[in-house]
Amino acid sequence: MSDIADFLRARYAEQRALALAASPGPWHSDGGSVYATHPTDEVVNYTESADHIAAHDPSAVLADLDAKLAIVDEHPAATGWDGREIDGNVCRTCSETSQDGELAGDVYPCRTLRLLAQPFAGHANHKGEEWAP
Structure with missing residues (x-):
């Protein structure tokens, strides 16, 4: 591989x-x-x-959950330019810092988090299209 x-x-x-x-x-x-x-x-x-x-088995499920939670923690929300509105929420990890120090890039929640939420699309608290990948 x-x-x-x-x-x-x-x-x-x-x-x-x-x-x-x-x-x-x-x-x-x-x-x-x-x-x-x-x-x-x-x-x-x-x-x-x-x-x-x-x-x-439980140990495999717990390891999988720990890994997914680590991915969630790697994609926090931040204030920045999301391409549509000033001071919108962007993903700190998926965005880039401009020369003047401002964050610009992916809207929060980013595609990574929306993909992780996909298995829960039928849950009552899932936000449907807003969280669709």
């Missing part, structure tokens, strides 16, 4: 394949057992579902 982007794409492809092979659920827990409810009587391959569940 030539760079970190290729490495990440390969890992994400592996995770995606596991998720696609698993039962789509919906999944439920009854205090010790995990099971899938299906609208039909189709036979489910629980081995592939178990592989997906095992790949997302």
